[in-house]
Amino acid sequence: MISEEEYLQQRKEDREEPRDRFFTIRQVLNICFILTAIVGVAIYLLSDRTVGLYVVFLAMAIKFSESALRMMK
16 A cells, blocks of 8 residues: 555656647647637627627637647647
C-alpha cells in the first residue's frame, strides 16, 4: 500500500501534460476569443445588432483557428 504523499505525487504527475508546440499561441487565441466574444455580446445587446453579430462571428473564427491548432498536435 502506498502512502498518501506518494499517491498525491503520482496524481500530480498524471495531471501534468506535456506542452505542445502551439501551447502559447493557443492560450493567446483563447484570451482573444473570450475578450472578443464579450465585446461582441455587449455591442449586440447595447448598440447595433449587425455590428455585434460581426464581432461575435470574428470571435468564432478565432476559436475555430485555436481548435485547428489543437487538432494539429
